[in-house]
Amino acid sequence: MTHDLYPRQGDxxxxxxxxxxxxxxxxxxxxxxxxxxxxxxxxxxALLERQIRRxxxxxxxxxxxxxxxxxxxxIRFTLRAHLAARGLPQRALLTGDIHALFRAAxxxxxxxxxxxxxxxxxxxxxxxxxxSRTLASSLAAVGGFFTxxxxxxxxxxxxxxxxxxxxxxVSEALEGVAYIRAYLVRLLTENxxxxxxxxxxxxxxxARACPGYRILPLNLYExxxxxxxxxxxxxxxxxxLEMSRAECSRVYALLSxxxxxxxxxxLRDAAARAGERLGMVGGAASDYLSDVAAAxxxxxxxxxxxVYGVFAAC
Numbered sequence: 001m002t003h004d005l006y007p008r009q010g011d012x013x014x015x016x017x018x019x020x021x022x023x024x025x026x027x028x029x030x031x032x033x034x035x036x037x038x039x040x041x042x043x044x045x046a047l048l049e050r051q052i053r054r055x056x057x058x059x060x061x062x063x064x065x066x067x068x069x070x071x072x073x074x075i076r077f078t079l080r081a082h083l084a085a086r087g088l089p090q091r092a093l094l095t096g097d098i099h100a101l102f103r104a105a106x107x108x109x110x111x112x113x114x115x116x117x118x119x120x121x122x123x124x125x126x127x128x129x130x131x132s133r134t135l136a137s138s139l140a141a142v143g144g145f146f147t148x149x150x151x152x153x154x155x156x157x158x159x160x161x162x163x164x165x166x167x168x169x170v171s172e173a174l175e176g177v178a179y180i181r182a183y184l185v186r187l188l189t190e191n192x193x194x195x196x197x198x199x200x201x202x203x204x205x206x207a208r209a210c211p212g213y214r215i216l217p218l219n220l221y222e223x224x225x226x227x228x229x230x231x232x233x234x235x236x237x238x239x240x241l242e243m244s245r246a247e248c249s250r251v252y253a254l255l256s257x258x259x260x261x262x263x264x265x266x267l268r269d270a271a272a273r274a275g276e277r278l279g280m281v282g283g284a285a286s287d288y289l290s291d292v293a294a295a296x297x298x299x300x301x302x303x304x305x306x307v308y309g310v311f312a313a314c
Contacts, residue, residue, distance in 0.1 A: 036094060043098040047075050050099065055153055070154060075102070077156035077175050082108040109151045113177045117146050119184040127187060128194045130203055134217040138164035139187075145180055166190065167221045167292055185284070190221035192285035196278045197224065201241040209312040222292065223312055229267060229293040230311045232274035239278075243311045252307040255300055263301070267293040 032040075051071045082105030083092060093101070120142055129135045141160045148159035156175040166186035174182055194202060202224055206213045209223040228238045230251050243251075255263040271293035275286040299310050307313075 032091075036091070039094050043093060044072075044075065046098060047102050048072055051075060051153065070157075073175075074153055074155045074157075077178075078102065078105045078109050081105065081112065081155075081176075081178065085112070106152060106155075109155050109177065112181065113146070113149065113151055116177050116181040116184065119181065119188065120146065123184055123187055123191075126195070127191050128199060128202075130194070130199060130206060130220055131214045132164070132218075132220055133215055135164045135187075135220065138162045142180060142184065149177065151177070163217045165217060165219050167219045167225065168288065168295075186288075189284050189288045190219075192280060193225060193228070193278070193289060194221065196280070197228075197239055197241060201239070205241045205312055208314070225271075225289055225292045226296055227311050228274045228278070229270050229289070229296065232277075233266065233270035236277065238274045242314050245308055245313045248307045248311050248313045249304070251311070252300060252304055255297065256304075260297065260301070264294040264297050267297060 048068070048071060051074070052068060055067065055071055079093065079102065082088075082101070083090065085108050120139075123139060124143070127135070127139065129139075141162050145158065145160035150157070155177070158176060158179050160180070162183065166183065167190060168186065170179060170182045170186060202220075205223055205227060206220060210216065210218055212218075213220070224241065227241050227243055230243055230248070231238045231240065233251055233254065234247055255266065258266070268290045271290040272286065275281060275289055280286045280289070296310060300307050
């Protein structure tokens with residue numbers, strides 16, 4: 001069953017409210033006048049009508065309301081991406097030719113898609129999968145994204161089934177190519193550490209941490225990063241990737257003797273020292289390792305025995 005399809009002119013406020021996922025009175029539009037909100041509504045309405053004509057080839061009576069909602073979500077994503085890329089405020093949507101602005105926004109998304117494809121090619125060439133089928137299949141799915149992605153009409157969509165989890169998850173608030181870009185950046189950042197260590201030692205560590213890591217959707221980076229940080233906290237030897245139960249107990253003793261804030265700071269310091277010794281000074285890879293190190297604390301502090309699992313003790 002089809003409906004009278006898209007928001008009526010009188011419902012144009014719906015279009016404005018969905019630009020940010022909030023009402024026009026929220027976020028950056030909190031101090032907008034009613035006249036400004038009405039103007040934004042009208043301009044978004046004009047964009048929605050144009051996108052509906054393109055999607056339905058002029059036959060608006062055959063377009064379902066759900067499809068119109070998706071077109072609106074795409075418009076919202078495209079404008080957000082452009083404003084963020086140019087450092088522009090939301091009020092930029094109120095001046096000038098809105099259609100010209102939207103065309104520029106679409107070009108921004110297309111350029112970001114091309115840049116993200118370059119990241120994908122780099123991931124294809126450099127990622128160390130260590131036999132993980134989930135990582136390999138997820139990387140293939142990202143490749144399929146670029147074939148299926150419609151940056152003109154469905155820019156917010158993510159046509160890809162991705163199962164491999166990064167150690168630090170990508171925000172679910174991200175959409176479209178922005179999500180894929182963030183996902184690839186995480187994979188490449190994690191890979192920067194994996195490439196600095198012996199793959200055979202990494203494989204042995206992963207087998208201790210989870211024997212089924214090759215077929216299960218498990219992150220490869222976290223067990224490696226944990227042992228790198230643990231060994232650094234004990235004074236070095238990060239490339240060995242092996243910690244005895246006695247060494248694990250020493251880590252627990254060191255961290256349990258101080259307050260949580262201090263313990264996290266010591267883990268971050270250990271990550272920084274490890275990064276320096278492994279040639280990761282500053283930058284995304286060093287910051288990422290520091291964040292992952294601090295996140296280990298609750299698992300280490302849970303109980304004296306839990307530390308053996310955190311570091312996959314030999």
